[in-house]
Amino acid sequence: MRASTWVFCIHGTLPLMDSNSEPANSSPVTRFAPSPSGHLHVGGARTALFCWAFAKGRGGKFVIRIEDTDQKRSSDAASVGFLKDLEWLGIRWDEGPVFRAPDGSSVGGGEHGPYFQSERLEIYNHHIARLIASGNAYEAWDSQEELEALRKEALGRKEAFRYRFRGEPSAEDRARFAAEGRVPVVRFRAKLAPVTIPDEVLGYTVLPEGEVDDFVIRKKDGFPTYHFAVVVDDELMRVTHVFRAQEHFTNTAKHVLLQDALGFRRPVYGHLSIIKNPDDSKMSKRDKDKVLRKAVKEQGITAPPESTVSVEEWTAWTASDAVQLSLEGAIRLADALRVQLPEINVDDFRRSGYLPEVICNFLALNGWSPGHDVEKFDNEFLKERFGLDRVLKTPAKFDRVKLLAFNTDAMNAMSHEEFVARCRAHAEAFRPEYLARLTPEQFARLMTATKERSKTLDEPFKSNAFLLETNESLQFKDDKAVRKALGIGATSEAGAKSGLDHLRAMRSILEQCEWTHDALEHAANAYATDCAGGKIGSVAQPLRVAVSGTTVSPPIWDTLLLVGKPGSLRRLDRCIEWAVALR
RNA sequence: GGCCCCAUCGUCUAGCCCGGUCUAGGACACAUCCCUCUCACGGAUGGGACAGGGGUUCAAAUCCCCUUGGGGUCACCA
Structure with missing residues (x-):
C-alpha cells in the first residue's frame, strides 16, 4: 500500500536482486566507492591503493562504484574526473565505470553494474520494500522543524539525539500530511541491543545498546542514504573486504544491523586512519582556499588582480568562507599573489612534477609498512606484501618534504633517456610554452643540464623561466x-x-x-x-x-x-x- | 557533551601480538664538515623519542589500570 507513495517503482525482478545465488568465492573483492569528484584526494588515493593491492595480490577483483545519491551535489561530466588520476597512478579497476585510458586500453565495465548508485534506485527500493514488509523499516513523516525540536530537546538534556519509532500516525495526521504535501522518509528500525563493530585494523569493539538510532534509509527525494546503498551494493557486487576511512568506523554498526535484517553476508572491515596536514588539521581541498584567503588578507587586496578571477567569483568568494574558488581561478590568483598553493589532490602533485610510482610508494608508507626498515618499493611489491595486519591505527601527517626526497631519489635513478621522455611528456601536458619556444637542440641541452639537479619533472622548466624571456624582456633581479x-x-x-x-x-x-x-x-x-x-x-x-x-x-x-x-x-x-x- | 578509537625521535616508521637480543633501529628533516662556477646532487659525522602516573614481573617500549593529549561519530552528506 505504501508502495504507491514511492517515487520510483519496481519493474519486475532484476537478476541483481538475487544475492545469495552464487557460491562463496574465495578470491577477494574490494571496492573504492567515492562520491563524484573531478579530483582524487591523496587520502582517497591511498584508500584506493590499499583496496587495489589487497585484491590484486590475492587474485581478486577491485571494483569502483560511484556514490552519487546526493542530488544536491553536481553530477556533471566532471564527476568522474578522478578516474584519470587513479589510472595515472597505475591503479586499474576490474569493474566499475568505463574509462578509456590514454594508451587506448579500456578499464571498467563488469556484470554487477550499473556502478553509479543513482542508476540503481529500483534495486534499493526492492530491498527497502522487503525491510518494510518484515517490519524492519517504517515510514516517518516528521518535518525538519519537528526533528530540530527533538534534537534541541535532547541537547537540553545533554544527550545525543537518537531517533526512535514515534508510533503510527493517526488518520487525521495522515490526512494533514497529505494536505501539506509531506513526503515520508523510510527509517530503519534499529535493533535495541549492543552491536559489535567488526574491524580487522582497530579490533572488534562493542557499541552499547541504543547507540544506533532509527536512521533514515530512504530520503524524501526517493534516493537511498549512503548507509543503505552501501550495504546493498556491497552485497550485490560481491564485495568481500571493505577498507575505508576511519570516519566510517561507527557507521559500520548501522551497516551490520542492516546486513542482518536483509540477510546479507558480512564483508571483512578495515578502517584506515586519516591523513593530516603538518599542522595537525585534516588535509582537505579547503587548504588551497585557506592559503589564498590568508595571502589576500596579508597583502591587503580588495579586488581581484587582473586576469585572475571574475568580479562575480571574487565577490562570492570574499563574501563567504564556504565558497571555494574554481581550481583554475585559484591557480591564477596564486600566481598573481606569488603564493604557492598546497598540493592536495593527486593531479596537483602531477602538475608539480611528481612521479606516480613515487606517490603510490609514499602514500602506502603513510599508514602501512612492510617492516624490516624497507621503505622504497613499487606497486608490485605492495601487491605481494600488503595485508591488514601491518596497517597502522594512528593518523599520519603528510610530509611533502619527504615525498620530495623520495621523488628526487627516483629522478636520480632514472636513465637519461627516461628522464627526457618523461620531462617531455610533462611539458606537453603542463609546460607547452617551453616546447614552443625551445628548439630540439635547446631542449636536449636543457635536459642534460638539469637532469642531476632536478627533483621533479617540472623543475627543468620551473627553475629556468629565463629561457622564456626574450633578450630584451629579461629582467635582472636586484637583490x-x-x-x-x-x-x-x-x-x-x-x-x-x-x-x-x-x-x-x-x-x-x-x-x-x-x-x-x-x-x-x-x-x-x-x-x-x-x-x-x-x-x-x-x-x-x-x-x-x-x-x-x-x-x-x-x-x-x-x-x-x-x-x-x-x-x-x-x-x-x-x-x-x-x-x-x-x- | 554521550559513545567509540588512538598514543615510539620534529615527521614517516621498525620493534609491541609471542616481556629479556632495545644504552630503542631506519628514512626524511636539522646541525657541522667535505665536494663545488650558482642552485642542487653526493660523501662523512652529530644531536634527537618509548605522553605522564600507578601496577604485574627477577625483568616492560612491549601486559593491565588511571590520567592527559589527539582523532572519529552523534544528518533526509558520503
Missing part, C-alpha cells in the same frame, strides 16, 4: 646576491676587479669565442687564471646574472649554450648597462 656578484655597492679591495669589470672583459672574449661547452670553459678559465686569481666563480656568477637574470641557473656553460651566442652577448650588454645605472 643582495646579484649585487654581490656584480660588485655593486661594495667597496672592493684596491686593484681588485669587480664582477662588472669581469663582465666587460668577458664580453669581448666571448664575442671571439667558439660557442661550444669546451671552448667557453677554456676561454673563461684562462681569463680567470689571468685576471681573477684563478677563481672561476667570480667570473661565472656575473655571467650567470647577465644571461639568466639571477644568481641561480644550470651550469654556466650550459646556460650560455641554452641562451645562444647572440642572445648571450645581447644580455651581457643589457646587464652591463643596467648595472652601471644602478651604482
Whole structure:
C-alpha cells in the first residue's frame, strides 16, 4: 500500500536482486566507492591503493562504484574526473565505470553494474520494500522543524539525539500530511541491543545498546542514504573486504544491523586512519582556499588582480568562507599573489612534477609498512606484501618534504633517456610554452643540464623561466646576491676587479669565442687564471646574472649554450648597462 | 557533551601480538664538515623519542589500570 507513495517503482525482478545465488568465492573483492569528484584526494588515493593491492595480490577483483545519491551535489561530466588520476597512478579497476585510458586500453565495465548508485534506485527500493514488509523499516513523516525540536530537546538534556519509532500516525495526521504535501522518509528500525563493530585494523569493539538510532534509509527525494546503498551494493557486487576511512568506523554498526535484517553476508572491515596536514588539521581541498584567503588578507587586496578571477567569483568568494574558488581561478590568483598553493589532490602533485610510482610508494608508507626498515618499493611489491595486519591505527601527517626526497631519489635513478621522455611528456601536458619556444637542440641541452639537479619533472622548466624571456624582456633581479656578484655597492679591495669589470672583459672574449661547452670553459678559465686569481666563480656568477637574470641557473656553460651566442652577448650588454645605472 | 578509537625521535616508521637480543633501529628533516662556477646532487659525522602516573614481573617500549593529549561519530552528506 505504501508502495504507491514511492517515487520510483519496481519493474519486475532484476537478476541483481538475487544475492545469495552464487557460491562463496574465495578470491577477494574490494571496492573504492567515492562520491563524484573531478579530483582524487591523496587520502582517497591511498584508500584506493590499499583496496587495489589487497585484491590484486590475492587474485581478486577491485571494483569502483560511484556514490552519487546526493542530488544536491553536481553530477556533471566532471564527476568522474578522478578516474584519470587513479589510472595515472597505475591503479586499474576490474569493474566499475568505463574509462578509456590514454594508451587506448579500456578499464571498467563488469556484470554487477550499473556502478553509479543513482542508476540503481529500483534495486534499493526492492530491498527497502522487503525491510518494510518484515517490519524492519517504517515510514516517518516528521518535518525538519519537528526533528530540530527533538534534537534541541535532547541537547537540553545533554544527550545525543537518537531517533526512535514515534508510533503510527493517526488518520487525521495522515490526512494533514497529505494536505501539506509531506513526503515520508523510510527509517530503519534499529535493533535495541549492543552491536559489535567488526574491524580487522582497530579490533572488534562493542557499541552499547541504543547507540544506533532509527536512521533514515530512504530520503524524501526517493534516493537511498549512503548507509543503505552501501550495504546493498556491497552485497550485490560481491564485495568481500571493505577498507575505508576511519570516519566510517561507527557507521559500520548501522551497516551490520542492516546486513542482518536483509540477510546479507558480512564483508571483512578495515578502517584506515586519516591523513593530516603538518599542522595537525585534516588535509582537505579547503587548504588551497585557506592559503589564498590568508595571502589576500596579508597583502591587503580588495579586488581581484587582473586576469585572475571574475568580479562575480571574487565577490562570492570574499563574501563567504564556504565558497571555494574554481581550481583554475585559484591557480591564477596564486600566481598573481606569488603564493604557492598546497598540493592536495593527486593531479596537483602531477602538475608539480611528481612521479606516480613515487606517490603510490609514499602514500602506502603513510599508514602501512612492510617492516624490516624497507621503505622504497613499487606497486608490485605492495601487491605481494600488503595485508591488514601491518596497517597502522594512528593518523599520519603528510610530509611533502619527504615525498620530495623520495621523488628526487627516483629522478636520480632514472636513465637519461627516461628522464627526457618523461620531462617531455610533462611539458606537453603542463609546460607547452617551453616546447614552443625551445628548439630540439635547446631542449636536449636543457635536459642534460638539469637532469642531476632536478627533483621533479617540472623543475627543468620551473627553475629556468629565463629561457622564456626574450633578450630584451629579461629582467635582472636586484637583490643582495646579484649585487654581490656584480660588485655593486661594495667597496672592493684596491686593484681588485669587480664582477662588472669581469663582465666587460668577458664580453669581448666571448664575442671571439667558439660557442661550444669546451671552448667557453677554456676561454673563461684562462681569463680567470689571468685576471681573477684563478677563481672561476667570480667570473661565472656575473655571467650567470647577465644571461639568466639571477644568481641561480644550470651550469654556466650550459646556460650560455641554452641562451645562444647572440642572445648571450645581447644580455651581457643589457646587464652591463643596467648595472652601471644602478651604482 | 554521550559513545567509540588512538598514543615510539620534529615527521614517516621498525620493534609491541609471542616481556629479556632495545644504552630503542631506519628514512626524511636539522646541525657541522667535505665536494663545488650558482642552485642542487653526493660523501662523512652529530644531536634527537618509548605522553605522564600507578601496577604485574627477577625483568616492560612491549601486559593491565588511571590520567592527559589527539582523532572519529552523534544528518533526509558520503
